[in-house]
Amino acid sequence: MTRPASRRFGVAYFALILATVCVTLVGLVSAASAHGGTIRVRAGQPIQAAIDAARRGDRILVETGTYAEQLTIETDGIALVGLGAILVPPAAPTQNNCSGLAGPDTQAGICVMGYEVDLADFVVEHRRVRSVGQPVKDVSISGFQVRGFSGANIAVVGARDARVIGNRLVDGEHYGFLTAGSKNTRVAGNTVVSSTKLQFIGICMDNLAGV
Numbered sequence: 001m002t003r004p005a006s007r008r009f010g011v012a013y014f015a016l017i018l019a020t021v022c023v024t025l026v027g028l029v030s031a032a033s034a035h036g037g038t039i040r041v042r043a044g045q046p047i048q049a050a051i052d053a054a055r056r057g058d059r060i061l062v063e064t065g066t067y068a069e070q071l072t073i074e075t076d077g078i079a080l081v082g083l084g085a086i087l088v089p090p091a092a093p094t095q096n097n098c099s100g101l102a103g104p105d106t107q108a109g110i111c112v113m114g115y116e117v118d119l120a121d122f123v124v125e126h127r128r129v130r131s132v133g134q135p136v137k138d139v140s141i142s143g144f145q146v147r148g149f150s151g152a153n154i155a156v157v158g159a160r161d162a163r164v165i166g167n168r169l170v171d172g173e174h175y176g177f178l179t180a181g182s183k184n185t186r187v188a189g190n191t192v193v194s195s196t197k198l199q200f201i202g203i204c205m206d207n208l209a210g211v
Contacts, residue, residue: 036077047071047080047087054078062144070149072096073112076137080110082144082167089149098155102126102174106151109172112139114158117181126174126206129181132158142166152178156185165189169202176202184210 036057039050043065050060056077064084068091073080087109093099098111103122116133139156140163146153152175156162159182166189169176176192178201179185185207192202205211 041085043067047085051075051078051080070094070096070099070107071110072098073110073139073141074115074136075139077139079140079142080144081142085143086145086147088147093150098151098157100127100151101155101157101180102151102178106174107149108151108153108155109146109149110141110144110154112136112141112154112156112159112162114160117158119157125201126178126180126204128206129158129208132181135160135183137161139163140165144168145170147171149173151175155179156182158182160184162186167191168193171195174201175204178204178206179211180204180206182207187211 036059039054039058039060041047041050041060041062043063047062047067047069048071051071051073054060054075056075059079059081062082062085066086066088068088089107093107096108096111097113098108100106101108114132114135118130119127120130135158137160139159141154142165145168147170150173153169153172154164154177156179161184162182163186164177169190169192171194177187185205
């Protein structure tokens with residue numbers, strides 16, 4: 001088995017900017033959806049419904065507003081693009097595929113997960129990925145502000161070639177961003193901010209290969 005590639009960065013209060021290259025939102029969207037359609041989500045509409053309706057190559061544009069949801073992406077080739085969108089926890093936690101990933105009762109904001117992902121029991125840090133039946137491929141998330149989830153604000157598990165670009169991750173209690181059991185995840189231009197809540201790691205990359 002390939003030795004996991006792991007990079008971790010974290011402090012109690014910080015603003016972390018990963019910006020090794022300049023990536024425009026327009027360029028990201030056009031690359032991800034050259035052969036797909038566009039689904040537009042307006043304030044008051046559910047983002048998850050748009051994700052569930054999307055097909056490979058579609059881009060989902062989420063307009064300005066605050067959305068109290070937990071999201072799961074399992075479809076290849078989706079580009080989820082925030083245009084001033086803020087994602088916060090719902091009043092009552094709902095389960096997504098990454099619930100419990102960072103420990104019992106923790107909830108993730110945006111969860112990208114492949115099929116038939118076998119997770120070990122939680123011991124420390126996060127649940128380890130033992131195997132992936134089929135990775136979810138070429139998913140991108142950009143332009144979102146994700147705030148205040150008890151696990152990871154954004155988690156990528158059992159994916160290939162995922163891109164998380166230009167998001168603002170605020171007050172995630174355990175992780176701003178976490179990727180595990182994935183390959184070739186690219187993270188750039190994100191800002192992780194925590195005033196009081198972050199207890200652990202701002203950015204954690206614990207992939208099978210290529211981060």
